[in-house]
Amino acid sequence: MAILQIRQAIRDAMKEEMLRDERVFLMGEEVGHYNGAYKASEGLLEQFGPKRVIDTPIVETGFAGVGIGAAMCGLRPIIEFMTFNFSAVAFDQILNNAAKIRHMTNGQFSVPIVFRGPNAAAHMLGSTHSQAFEPYYAHIPGLKVIAVATPYDAKGLLKSAIRDENPVIFLESELMYSVKGEVPDEEYTIPIGKADIKREGKHVTLVTWGQGVPISLKTAELAEKEGIEVEVIDLRTLRPMDTETVIASVKKTNRAVVLFHDWPYGGVGCEVIARIQELAFDHLDAPVLRECYEDVPFPYADNLEQLVLPSPEKGLAAVKKVLYRG
Amino acid sequence: MATVVELPRLSDTMEEGVIARWRIKVGDKVKRGQVIAEIETDKATMEFESFDSGTVLKLIATEGEALPIGAPIAVFGAAGEDPDAGAKPAAAPTPAAASAPAASTPAATPASNGEGKPVSGAEVPAASGPGAQVAEDMSKKPARDDGRVPASPLARRLAREHDLELGAISGSGPHGRVVKADVDQAIAAGGAAATRAAPKPAAAAVAAAAAVPAFVAERPAGKASQVPGVPGIEADADGRPYVSRPTKTNKLTQMRKTIVKRMGQSKREAPHIYLSTAIRMDRAMAVRAELNLAVDGTKISVNDLIVLACARALRKHPKVNSNYTEQGILEYGDIHVGVAVALDDGLVVPVIRFADQKSISAISRESRDLGQRAKGKELRPEEMAGSTFTISNLGMLGVESFMAVVNPGESAILAVGATNDEPVVDNGVVVVRKVMRVTLCSDHRAFDGADSARFLQTLKNLLENPMALFG
Numbered sequence: 001m002a003i004l005q006i007r008q009a010i011r012d013a014m015k016e017e018m019l020r021d022e023r024v025f026l027m028g029e030e031v032g033h034y035n036g037a038y039k040a041s042e043g044l045l046e047q048f049g050p051k052r053v054i055d056t057p058i059v060e061t062g063f064a065g066v067g068i069g070a071a072m073c074g075l076r077p078i079i080e081f082m083t084f085n086f087s088a089v090a091f092d093q094i095l096n097n098a099a100k101i102r103h104m105t106n107g108q109f110s111v112p113i114v115f116r117g118p119n120a121a122a123h124m125l126g127s128t129h130s131q132a133f134e135p136y137y138a139h140i141p142g143l144k145v146i147a148v149a150t151p152y153d154a155k156g157l158l159k160s161a162i163r164d165e166n167p168v169i170f171l172e173s174e175l176m177y178s179v180k181g182e183v184p185d186e187e188y189t190i191p192i193g194k195a196d197i198k199r200e201g202k203h204v205t206l207v208t209w210g211q212g213v214p215i216s217l218k219t220a221e222l223a224e225k226e227g228i229e230v231e232v233i234d235l236r237t238l239r240p241m242d243t244e245t246v247i248a249s250v251k252k253t254n255r256a257v258v259l260f261h262d263w264p265y266g267g268v269g270c271e272v273i274a275r276i277q278e279l280a281f282d283h284l285d286a287p288v289l290r291e292c293y294e295d296v297p298f299p300y301a302d303n304l305e306q307l308v309l310p311s312p313e314k315g316l317a318a319v320k321k322v323l324y325r326g
Numbered sequence: 327m328a329t330v331v332e333l334p335r336l337s338d339t340m341e342e343g344v345i346a347r348w349r350i351k352v353g354d355k356v357k358r359g360q361v362i363a364e365i366e367t368d369k370a371t372m373e374f375e376s377f378d379s380g381t382v383l384k385l386i387a388t389e390g391e392a393l394p395i396g397a398p399i400a401v402f403g404a405a406g407e408d409p410d411a412g413a414k415p416a417a418a419p420t421p422a423a424a425s426a427p428a429a430s431t432p433a434a435t436p437a438s439n440g441e442g443k444p445v446s447g448a449e450v451p452a453a454s455g456p457g458a459q460v461a462e463d464m465s466k467k468p469a470r471d472d473g474r475v476p477a478s479p480l481a482r483r484l485a486r487e488h489d490l491e492l493g494a495i496s497g498s499g500p501h502g503r504v505v506k507a508d509v510d511q512a513i514a515a516g517g518a519a520a521t522r523a524a525p526k527p528a529a530a531a532v533a534a535a536a537a538v539p540a541f542v543a544e545r546p547a548g549k550a551s552q553v554p555g556v557p558g559i560e561a562d563a564d565g566r567p568y569v570s571r572p573t574k575t576n577k578l579t580q581m582r583k584t585i586v587k588r589m590g591q592s593k594r595e596a597p598h599i600y601l602s603t604a605i606r607m608d609r610a611m612a613v614r615a616e617l618n619l620a621v622d623g624t625k626i627s628v629n630d631l632i633v634l635a636c637a638r639a640l641r642k643h644p645k646v647n648s649n650y651t652e653q654g655i656l657e658y659g660d661i662h663v664g665v666a667v668a669l670d671d672g673l674v675v676p677v678i679r680f681a682d683q684k685s686i687s688a689i690s691r692e693s694r695d696l697g698q699r700a701k702g703k704e705l706r707p708e709e710m711a712g713s714t715f716t717i718s719n720l721g722m723l724g725v726e727s728f729m730a731v732v733n734p735g736e737s738a739i740l741a742v743g744a745t746n747d748e749p750v751v752d753n754g755v756v757v758v759r760k761v762m763r764v765t766l767c768s769d770h771r772a773f774d775g776a777d778s779a780r781f782l783q784t785l786k787n788l789l790e791n792p793m794a795l796f797g
Contacts, residue, residue, distance in 0.1 A: 254480050282482070283480055284479045285479075285481060
């Protein structure tokens with residue numbers, strides 16, 4: 001089994017799918033000659049040529065729209081946003097075309113497209129480049145939304161996303177492209193809509209995804225020192241959500257914290273909590289808490305940014321609170 | 327900087343108060359002048375308007391808790407501020423305030439009486455539960471006045487599954503919330519205290535019934551409000567045991583505490599003398615009937631006439647309108663007549679101020695209004711303060727004559743009996759007359775028997791010749 005970085009796992013997934021299916025192509029800003037802003041498409045231009053690895057002008061609404069049109073015409077585009085903050089420019093294309101066309105044409109057209117790129121805060125990128133976009137996209141019927149935190153998940157889920165007949169939002173992390181992990185040498189895919197228990201525990205369920213995963217795992221380590229066994233569930237797919245895995249865990253632990261890189265108001269964290277209270281109400285021994293960004297525009301200053309971000313220490317405090325230990 | 331809100335003095339005689347109901351909760355923004363609580367004083371339940379503005383950081387006093395004036399009851403400040411930063415210095419010098427909240431934490435609450443109150447902490451050792459250290463935090467006291475037991479959904483389900491009474495389990499979570507650990511402990515403790523099984527007296531009754539003749543068990547339990555009795559040890563001549571019922575303790579209300587204090591003080595300190603006289607009320611009754619007939623909407627009572635007559639008599643005998651103090655006898659310049667009004671659980675004395683200067687219809691209107699509002703406990707403290715003389719009338723309950731206790735702050739109280747038809751000797755002939763007996767009960771330190779007698783003479787004259795009241 002090879003040890004890969006997430007950026008390599010993503011490149012391999014795209015490469016394998018491009019080899020497997022000639023309709024698959026990659027398009028975005030600096031994906032070709034520059035090998036991707038975060039080197040997630042390294043070597044692809046060389047291997048597949050400029051017809052299948054296309055550098056675009058800085059015009060997200062344009063290349064998102066071109067990608068959607070190509071998908072309607074039978075191709076399987078992968079659109080890379082240099083960051084999902086730029087997808088805001090293409091939001092109308094995604095919201096009103098990608099997510100709606102299959103429904104509005106009664107299935108005459110489908111839009112098998114993947115929009116991928118880094119999401120959420122990185123480090124000192126300021127208010128407009130530090131945002132998490134999963135609440136906007138997970139809100140929309142017609143889209144699937146994935147957030148990955150390991151090379152294994154990144155490769156397996158990106159391959160499934162590329163093969164899916166529907167538009168998929170595939171969220172990566174600038175801070176996590178170099179995270180390493182084992183990836184099988186043989187072909188594999190991970191089904192969309194399946195959560196993964198990253199760590200088992202019996203006292204508190206910690207639901208998380210994307211950049212929240214490493215923080216949650218560190219939270220669990222801190223908690224372990226205090227004799228608390230935290231079960232860390234990585235949702236991996238935010239829409240459709242693997243409710244069953246979450247509920248089964250909450251029924252075991254009787255308490256839950258949702259830890260994520262996003263603002264608290266609305267969003268995926270709230271959706272998780274809504275499902276827990278609806279489906280496991282009689283199993284809850286404490287209110288379900290959130291650990292996430294402070295409800296403010298992101299500060300640029302390093303010290304202030306640290307105050308806004310979720311941390312293992314904050315996660316531990318929430319874990320102890322639902323255990324009535326703090 | 328956080329502001330500590332203290333229990334205000336809401337009446338002259340108030341020394342402690344009970345938060346009957348909070349109208350605010352933690353996190354609320356309060357404006358100066360907003361009603362933040364209903365406070366039960368010795369006399370009434372009053373709305374407490376805030377002197378301060380700010381965000382409610384903490385409610386220190388719980389509903390139902392008796393606190394001395396000046397005790398910290400809440401902390402206001404800026405949202406997110408630490409309430410204890412400002413609260414501590416203010417709370418520290420008041421030992422009563424510090425001890426009172428502690429006394430009502432769940433651990434110190436007496437055993438369950440089946441009304442959803444927490445059981446004694448002895449059954450659930452506070453030190454071993456999760457969050458035990460916070461059990462003493464008064465912000466975590468149960469707020470169960472609505473009868474709902476705060477409990478996590480899981481605790482609720484576990485209690486149901488184990489047939490435990492949730493209300494009998496002490497909650498260790500925030501605000502006394504019963505959580506899984508608490509139910510687990512109750513289960514481990516055998517659930518003895520919390521099982522829904524029949525209460526002990528009833529169980530004993532069943533056991534005893536088996537040993538005694540059947541008719542004992544069949545004896546009707548009496549009124550629904552009565553506690554079920556058990557056959558006692560003592561029996562009648564035929565060997566049938568008497569039914570024994572437990573003694574219960576009725577908590578002292580603020581009003582009852584005030585009555586205890588003031589009446590005790592009066593009887594201990596003031597040497598009472600009592601002078602009685604019989605007043606013929608025929609003409610007073612006739613005048614009353616005539617007035618009620620003549621003036622639309624008037625409904626003058628005998629008592630209204632007595633109030634007016636007393637006020638006029640007091641003007642003539644100012645010694646009676648007085649109060650003994652060690653510095654000297656205060657002879658009040660104004661005449662404010664208090665009228666005792668019986669309530670279900672005590673009495674209040676609303677005051678008709680400047681009664682000597684009011685018309686009979688004004689007195690009547692005022693008296694009826696005060697009486698009605700007194701029954702609803704709606705009187706403001708100032709409406710029950712400052713009387714210089716009191717009238718207590720039990721005539722409507724058929725009492726012929728009685729002796730009353732002087733209200734501290736005054737020197738005399740007139741105890742009024744019923745007006746009855748009686749045979750009296752008039753010019754050597756026995757005739758039937760309406761007779762009312764009154765007793766002037768007074769503080770001998772302030773004046774003497776002869777003064778009392780002269781006052782009674784004037785009063786008698788005024789009521790027997792009632793036209794003088796309208797002169």
